[in-house]
Amino acid sequence: MYDPADHFRETGEQVADMVADTTDEFITVSPAEWAVEKRILPRSTTPQPGPFSWDATPYWEEVINCLDPEDPTRFIAVQKGAQVAATVGLLENAVGYHLEYVKHMPVLFFTADKELAELRVDDYIVPMITASGMSHLIQSNDEMRAGKQGLTNKRISWAGGGYMLPLGAINANKMRSLSAPILLRDEISGWPLTVGRDADPLKLTETRTNSYEGSRKILDLSTPNIAATDAISKRFKMGDQRYYEVPCKHCGKFQRLKFRGVGEGGVVYGLIWKMDDPYTVTPGSVRYVCQHCQGEMVNEDKITIMAKGRWVPTAKPRVPNFRSYHLSALYAPYFARTWEAIAIAWVEAWDDEANIPRDGELLQVFYNNDLGEPYELKTDKVKHYQVSPHRRAEYRLGELPGDHPVENAGGRIELLTMTVDVQATWLAVSIFAWAPSGDHKGYAAYLVDYWRIDGDCENADAAVWEELADVIDNRTYADGDREYPVTMSLIDASYLPDTVYSFCAQWDAGVYPLRGRDKPTKGARFQEFEIKENATGTRYVLATVDIYKDRWSAALKREWNGTSHMPRNNWSAPIDLPDKALKELTVEYKREKRDPQSGKLLGTYWHRPGNARQELWDLLVYNTAALEVVALDVCEQRLGLEYLSWPDFWAEAAGGLYWSKAV
Template sequence: MPKKVGSKWADWLTEALAVLKPPEKLTVSEWADKYRVLDSKTSAEPGLWSTDRTPYLRGIMDSFTDPIVEEVVFLKPTQVGGTECLNNMLGYVISQDPNPVMVVYPNEKLAQFTSENRLQPMVKLSPALESRFHENQSKDLELQFDGMYVVIAGAASPAGLSSLPARYLFMDEVDKYPAAAGKEADPRSLARERTNTFPTNKKIMQTSTPTLRTGPIWTAWESAHVQMEYYVPCPHCGEYQTLTFKRVIFDSKLDPEIIRSVSHYECVFCNGAIRDAHKPAMMRAGEWRDKNGKTARKRITGYWLNALYSPWIRFGDAAVKFLSSKKAGNEELQNFINSWLAEPWENTQIKLNSDKVLEKSSGYEEGVVPDRTIILTAGVDVQKDRMYYTIRAWGEDMTSHNIRHGVVETWPQIEDVMNISYLSRDGTEFFVNLCAVDSGYNADDTYDFCAKNAEWAVAIKGSNNPMPAKYKLTKIDREDRGLFGISLYMVDGGYYKDFIAGRLDRKSNEPGGWFVYEDCDEDYAEQVTAEQKVSEKRAGREIEVWRPKTSHADNHYLDCEVYAAFAADCVGIRYMRYEQPGEPPKPPEDKPVENKKYWLQGGNSWL
């Protein structure tokens, strides 16, 4: 009997200690791997959760437990596990750090459906969550747990958004939220106010597939303190890179099923063929980095993925979807851009394509100066480890021809390219009259270079906002480098992009055309047409601005051509006229000597 009493006492003490025991010190991904169970109704792979299946989600989930991070922005496509990422964070809070939670969906109907079919089944499938769930005290839109509640609201319901305080705020598919909650303000703003009670330890997570560039999730991504992308190593050369759709190689003429099976991805560094079988190992070895290669998170950290990273999507699937969407029209193409590439759809006013550039072949070979050229100008776009350049020949009416473009790695190489002579077909020699060099990335080295080569090079800085004039000259000093009175031109990039777009539309026989040399490479054509002019709202009014077609489009050659066009304007090409070389003077004809009498010969002279 005493033994039995002692046993009860021991059981009671064990239970009491279990209640007092602090929660395990786990990250969200570790908690999910240990406790999360996926439902067969809502998951393609039911059973125990494994972050190794979608390794890119580990960094996003674990940022939620990073004390530095207050807000997570996840710009996502479909089919990468984005919603489950949010659900794992919610499960972690219930199990590890009970505090008031608000979860917001686009409308109350979706909130009700998600609660019944995803959130409550998630709780009941996991013993770590079910043991804390007070089902009898809960409603579909207000779940009760030990020491906390979860309010589930629709973005269109101001009452639901302003009901209770919340330390944790989750907002799903924010681009589908209404602009206002009834007569109230923006739903996201109303929801954020619920976290004001927790000024020092609140956590906010918002995620969505994007719609427009002016939409909530894209705006949040652009304003995040750091934008992270998932870099994966090439299985052949080991170089890290992000996956972009333009590197997917496929033959559009093949049958769709063949495209699905034979398409591959081409490494941006070694051009090696990356197959679908390589993806799992690449994903496991990947890491989140910002554009400078740094991995540090900040208070508001943004994450971006496209569907190419998904273990459930083949490279060929993306190719087939693109081709079918393009054929179906804008509505389907927008769905591909938004839901597969996780990029915003543009309300396009002017859109160029690379085919139009390649059609503008002048018939001249690379390096040959076309007939009736007056001057040559150049543009240089400076990047971290390389410099892009273009050289353009200009004639009357600003008719222009690209005669050379390329990439170099050093400033001496730029000097070499700009200081050699270029010949026309009749042997006339031309040199670059003016080269405009971008100072946006490496200003000090650019200023040094332009000061050293002041007779033919000037530093410029592009402006994305409209300017009163096409360009403006300023003078700057760099006392620490002994440079004074450096010329720096501020250039209206939008104006010159309009100029290039307008000239590309001119017919071949029309004065003022914009041409490229024979057999121009496609990469140049793609970069020159990497941007489009779109309508955006600013301060309540519509404006038109140039934006990249996709977030990863290289536009270096377009910038070079903008700078070369500015350089031509700067030297006054608009007012120059071509002077036909005159015919060489004819040698004097031999004339018979007249039989004249001069004073030395006598005659009637005084001698």
């Protein structure tokens, strides 16, 4: 007799047997594993095409695995230097992993503006998909429009229901209808500070993930910018602030790579190098000195030490499940940004000998791109109380400083320069005396004379120009057994160029028009100045005034105790120089430059309030350029050097190049 219970029992046993015989299991794949298994790097986007590997950038493995759905991390911030392959290792792998493996999750990719985001898709994402053999996964998820494409630079849709939208932060306030669990935000330090009506684009884009609070992933990636408004450094401080430590190849002890550092007992570590001249790093001389054993490593040692490295958290995150990472360009693949390239960038931006900037803009680039650090802008102006102590009791206007440079600098006065600031109804004239600094690696500047010649300046035949010509040809200053004429005269040609060019044409050499520029010409051999010719063949000096202003702004603030040698590149004035003249050194100051649309801080520029008088400040800059023109000419023409060497120049000048024995 049929018993239904037997039927159900037999059926249950059959099902149990089938389950027992099942051997399939779901194999999870991490993003780092996926990249090695699936990705092919296209020749169009990398110097090392072929199968993807973490060998050159092992530090990104931990970071990319934070995007694993099984990983509890919700927020990831990466503050980085340039050329550390973060786009390839993080952004591209993140997109590819969700396209080919995760499949169902939508991804929002934000960068500064929509056009840049779409360009990223065209130049990086599409080549990755094609080279990695994933094109067949691209399909439209719009079932109502079968003919619709799944890939454009405005949207990429793939099998499984997932998609990626490339978007611009500047339009973030228009994305209120979007929602996604994966948010990739690229170069956030370059985003506008606000969009719409004073809305923060970082907050606006983060709200697009609020519906997925328990599973969302937000990756922020950027090189830093200016400290006051930098976004990525602020995000970095919200996380656990991880740094990558690597072992020394000599002692094996772990350390964070730093450009320069001072350890216990004053031990110096970081990058060191030799110099062929004040502007040129000796090729092949750059080494990294270990913090612990002072052993030296070369750039190619990155191949082995990076693979053994580890991320070390240094803080408790302010937000749960927030990991943040910092990586400078010192860690860049050995074939990308080399340690030698970083040393060269530093030398171009900073004068180690004088301990002053060579180029303020290049210095910011170095901090942002090589150190991976925000740049702290210095905008404080020179104060009267800082310049007033530069007056010396040893001499008065119209006199040379006597023994002061011998006792407090590096020797006697060796030459005089004169510069002229041209206005409509007067000429501001200054004469400076120059002596070697105490170490002969720079100079000591002494203001000798400062006066005005009043009159009509627009006519080259006017009396003011005759008086100036007489000064150039006949004025001399005596100091003991020496008599000094003016060696070099530079006349500012920015206001009355035709008049000034005509005036200077009277002399074959030694008197030149001067033009100013804010930035050096791209590719210029010397950043500070160039000797140029106008359309008629007249030679003139083109000076990068902002470089000199940055230097003197720092130098005028330096204190001197009055007993030891004055600091290198120091300025002195006669005891009777009026306060009114001194104040001309304090008028101009660096001012913030902001984007008029977003309010984002872009940099700084030298600003003169109203029509405030500042001729002495300009003339100090011009006279320094005049000295360097003379010094470089001696080094090149007489000594056969290709650079300005102050010790060699001063040794040559001491033979009486620019003075004669007093009668």
